[in-house]
Amino acid sequence: MPESDPETELIAAIEEWAPGLAGTLNAETPLFESGQLDSLGLLNLVTWIEDRIGVPVDVASLDPARQWSNVAAILHYIEQRKR
Amino acid sequence: MKQGYAVRPYEPGDRAHVLELQQHLWSSDPALNEAYFSWKYEENPYASDVRIYLAFQGDQAVGMRGFFGSRWEAGVPREDVPLWLPDDLVIAPEHRNRGVFTAIMNAALEDLATYRSGFALNVGGAELTVLGQLSMGWKSIGSLDPVGLPSPRYRRLHRWRRRLDRTRFFWRLSNTRWLNVASRFDWLDRWASSETQSPGVIRVTRRPESEAMASLIQRLGHDGRIRHVRDVQYYAWRFGNPLREYRFLYAGGSELTGYLVLHRSRSNRDVSAPIHISDWEASSEEVAEGLLDAAIGGGRFPSIVAWSTALPAQATAALKSRGFLPLQRERTARGSYCGLVRSLDRALPPEQWTVAGRNLLDPGSWALRMLYSMVG
Numbered sequence: 001m002p003e004s005d006p007e008t009e010l011i012a013a014i015e016e017w018a019p020g021l022a023g024t025l026n027a028e029t030p031l032f033e034s035g036q037l038d039s040l041g042l043l044n045l046v047t048w049i050e051d052r053i054g055v056p057v058d059v060a061s062l063d064p065a066r067q068w069s070n071v072a073a074i075l076h077y078i079e080q081r082k083r
Numbered sequence: 084m085k086q087g088y089a090v091r092p093y094e095p096g097d098r099a100h101v102l103e104l105q106q107h108l109w110s111s112d113p114a115l116n117e118a119y120f121s122w123k124y125e126e127n128p129y130a131s132d133v134r135i136y137l138a139f140q141g142d143q144a145v146g147m148r149g150f151f152g153s154r155w156e157a158g159v160p161r162e163d164v165p166l167w168l169p170d171d172l173v174i175a176p177e178h179r180n181r182g183v184f185t186a187i188m189n190a191a192l193e194d195l196a197t198y199r200s201g202f203a204l205n206v207g208g209a210e211l212t213v214l215g216q217l218s219m220g221w222k223s224i225g226s227l228d229p230v231g232l233p234s235p236r237y238r239r240l241h242r243w244r245r246r247l248d249r250t251r252f253f254w255r256l257s258n259t260r261w262l263n264v265a266s267r268f269d270w271l272d273r274w275a276s277s278e279t280q281s282p283g284v285i286r287v288t289r290r291p292e293s294e295a296m297a298s299l300i301q302r303l304g305h306d307g308r309i310r311h312v313r314d315v316q317y318y319a320w321r322f323g324n325p326l327r328e329y330r331f332l333y334a335g336g337s338e339l340t341g342y343l344v345l346h347r348s349r350s351n352r353d354v355s356a357p358i359h360i361s362d363w364e365a366s367s368e369e370v371a372e373g374l375l376d377a378a379i380g381g382g383r384f385p386s387i388v389a390w391s392t393a394l395p396a397q398a399t400a401a402l403k404s405r406g407f408l409p410l411q412r413e414r415t416a417r418g419s420y421c422g423l424v425r426s427l428d429r430a431l432p433p434e435q436w437t438v439a440g441r442n443l444l445d446p447g448s449w450a451l452r453m454l455y456s457m458v459g
Contacts, residue, residue, distance in 0.1 A: 032218055039215025040180055046214065059210070060226040060421035064217050 010071055013048055017041040027072040032065045045074070055081045088145065088183055090190040093135035100137060100144035104173045109326060110350035118325040123457070127152040128320050134167075136191040138174075138183045146174040146183045148191055150203075151457070154317070157309040157448075158439030164309055165201025165438075167427070170457050172212055184215050196427035202436065202443060205423040206456035213421065221423040222433055225446035227453075228392040229410040229420045230402055231357065234385055266347045266358045266384055268330050274381035285377040288331045292339070293318035299339045299364060308450035309441060310393075321454065326350050329361070332377055334370045341365030343374040345382070346459065357386035361459035362452055368397045375401055390420070393450040422451055 007027055014031070015022040018041050021029070031037045037045070042064060046057045055078055068074045093101070102116050109116045124133045130152025138146040149171040155164035169191070174183050192203060205216060207227065217223070275287035297315045311317070322329050327346045334341040344361040360378070365371035375398075379387065388410060391399045410420070424443050426436050433444060441448035453459035 032220075037218060038182065038185055039211055039218050042214045042218045043211060059213060059217070060223055062217060063222060065220060 006075060007071060010048075010074060013052075014041070014045070014071070017044045025071070027075075028070050031068060031070055033069075049074075049078060053078055053082075088138050088140050088178075088181075088186060090136055090138045090187050092194060093133045093137060097135070097137055097144065101135060101147060104144060104147050104175065105171065107175070108171065108173045108352070110352055112351060115325055115349065122323055122325055123151050124149065126320065126323070128316055129154045134195070135171075136187050136194070138178075138187050140178070144175075145178040146172075146187055148172045148184075148187050150191065150195065153455070154312045155309060156305070156312050157307060157441055159305065159307040161305065161307075162439045165199050167195050167201065167203045168456070169203060169205055172208075184212075185219065188216070188219060192425070192427055201427055202438070203425045203427060205425075206451060207420055207458050208423075213423065216423050216425070219425075220429075221425040222436075222444050224422040224424050224444060224449055224451075226392065227390040227420045227422060227451060229388060230391050230407040231386055231388045231410040232379065232402075232405065232407045234383070266356065266386070268328065268345075268347065268382070270384075271330055271345075271378075271382040274377075284334070285373060285381075286333050287377075287381070288333065289329070291318045291322045291329070291331055291344075292333065295333070295337060295339045296342055296364075299342065299366070303364060303366065306450070307439070307441070308393075309438065309443075309448055310450040310452070311455040313454075324457075327459075332374050334365065334374055340367070341370035341374050343378055344454065344459075345378060345387075357388045358382065358384040359453060359459065360387065360389040362454040363389075363394070363398065368401070371398055372401050375405065379405060390451070390453045392446070393452050422449065 011025050011027075014037070015025055018037055021036055029036075045068070046059065049055050049057055062068075067077050098120070101120060102113060105116050105120070106113070109119055124130065124135065134150040134152075136148050136150075137144050148169050150167045150169055151171075153166060153168050155166045156162065157164045169188070172184065172187075195203070203221075205212075205221065208216075271287060293315045296318050297313060300313045322344075326349050328349055330345045332343040332345070333339055341364060343363045346359050346361045348356045363371065363374065365374060387407075389402060389407065391402060391407075394402075424436065426433075434442075436443040
């Protein structure tokens with residue numbers, strides 16, 4: 001992931017999967033509270049984290065509402081697993 | 084909902100819709116699907132009506148999810164546990180990725196909550212289904228720890244198939260019968276009737292000895308973990324699944340000391356599916372291992388699959404010592420072999436999802452066996 005702006009890159013990716021969030025999404029915007037990101041969006045996110053970032057995701061132990069509640073939480077999740 | 088879809092509960096006139104949709108999932112055989120529908124939803128002893136939710140676009144059914152009847156228990160002394168089990172998700176191909184699944188599940192859980200409070204339990208499922216439910220607030224209760232034993236012969240044949248698949252002219256041969264190893268019970272049936280088998284030690288039948296099996300379960304006792312009730316009524320119904328063919332290995336006489344249930348799929352959509360261990364119980368390690376060795380040695384199957392999550396430690400060790408390996412790590416990591424749970428009361432916080440004093444989100448609260456899901 002480029003050091004320049006991981007948050008911007010992730011936000012752009014999510015806006016592509018969930019066009020309804022375009023223009024309103026920031027690091028604190030809830031992603032799952034009201035179904036903003038659906039199953040396909042979640043699959044895209046899993047794939048993005050694994051393929052783009054290189055961090056494996058164990059879906060069987062995943063709690064998206066808690067661990068990926070917003071962009072900031074996702075970036076925190078990634079950083080924890082890169083260590 | 085997007086694009087004019089409407090979701091409603093099943094009505095008797097919807098039978099044809101269900102059967103048409105299920106040609107995408109159960110099998111392409113209408114008669115087999117009819118039999119499976121009747122067995123699962125109409126003859127089910129734990130359901131007073133058919134709990135299926137269908138999505139329509141106009142008068143065309145484009146998707147469905149079913150909730151089949153079941154009876155669960157937990158605690159010592161035992162308590163009934165109200166659980167709904169979703170299954171049979173089908174979305175017609177041209178209507179996928181349009182929010183139909185989410186709409187069906189939301190409508191279903193809201194409707195179910197009006198009938199009976201409690202929880203919904205999803206055991207296994209395709210990756211997208213698991214992810215979809217996680218995105219809707221379901222919580223994982225952990226992996227089912229699938230393990231598999233491929234025979235050396237199957238491994239060799241599989242390597243030859245893959246080589247043929249990559250050739251320009253001979254790739255068509257990779258699907259010939261002698262390379263496409265289907266799981267059958269031929270060898271086990273021959274073994275069962277052969278003189279080399281010690282009489283009275285392990286016997287094999289095609290039908291369940293429901294009373295003897297239920298009696299064994301009663302004698303073995305219950306540690307209080309959440310599990311499906313296994314009594315005469317359950318066994319008598321459960322193994323009537325038309326999509327499965329079963330073999331029952333028994334140890335002991337009229338009073339069983341153990342049993343092991345194997346199944347293979349009858350669906351033409353599962354031609355190369357392996358043999359599965361649906362259930363396995365024994366009064367001692369020796370009996371358990373004897374049953375397992377009879378299944379492996381007598382059956383000579385291309386591959387066998389089991390879920391090890393609820394098995395006693397010695398049974399898991401027995402599987403490992405006989406060469407069973409963690410199955411399809413990629414699929415397991417994708418959630419295809421995990422359990423998910425969800426409260427029907429949306430306001431109930433996850434830390435309060437308990438039954439009989441057991442936290443539903445603690446994997447140690449569960450004794451999930453393949454038999455309790457329709458995988459078994």
